[in-house]
Amino acid sequence: MTRRTPLECPLMSYAVYILPRRIQTKFKTKTRQLLEALEREALGEHVLDRFAEAEMEELTERLAFGWEEQKKTERGRLFSSDFGAEALLTPYALFLSCPAGSDAIFEISQWASEAALGSESFAKFDPQEGSWE
Numbered sequence: 001m002t003r004r005t006p007l008e009c010p011l012m013s014y015a016v017y018i019l020p021r022r023i024q025t026k027f028k029t030k031t032r033q034l035l036e037a038l039e040r041e042a043l044g045e046h047v048l049d050r051f052a053e054a055e056m057e058e059l060t061e062r063l064a065f066g067w068e069e070q071k072k073t074e075r076g077r078l079f080s081s082d083f084g085a086e087a088l089l090t091p092y093a094l095f096l097s098c099p100a101g102s103d104a105i106f107e108i109s110q111w112a113s114e115a116a117l118g119s120e121s122f123a124k125f126d127p128q129e130g131s132w133e
Contacts, residue, residue, distance in 0.1 A: 014105045016112040017125040018059065018094035020049050024123035024132050031130035038093065038127075048092040055121045059094055062115055063087060083107045 017038070026049075027034035037048055051059070060077075063069075067079040067087055076090035085098040085108045096112055098104035109126075116124035116133050124133040 012100045013097050014100050014102075014108070015095060015097045015127055016108050017096070017127060018112055018115055018122050019092075019125055020051055020055065021121055021123045022049055024125070028132065034125070035127060035130075050091045052121075056089075056091070058119065058121065059089055059115070063089065063094075066111070081107070 023034070027037075063079055066083075067081050070078045070080050072078075073088075076088050079087040079089065081087070081104070083098075084102055084104040085096060087097075088095045094115075096108040098108055112124040113133055116122045125131075126133070
């Protein structure tokens, strides 16, 4: 069973998270605690480190290529892609999500990998596997 993501996507979805690299260090071996913290964060309990202003700007710049901002919500900024995925940029994480079984799984995984590998500030977390990149 796939966990509900902070995007509140249907249970039949695939998700990838971009988090501040310092969160990877903090939760490297505590996957369950990280997922619980992310669920609480979606409810407004601020237990995770915020992105620095420069990190938010970098993610916003990265999202400018291939993503279109749909709206601002109380949680953050919602984006969509032409390959069928959504992204929610919050002060604590960038949540990427798409329907399970779609071609967009490869796209969001690749996009997140490039964001994580292209920056010392970000880490990619796969909640389905409980693994970091």
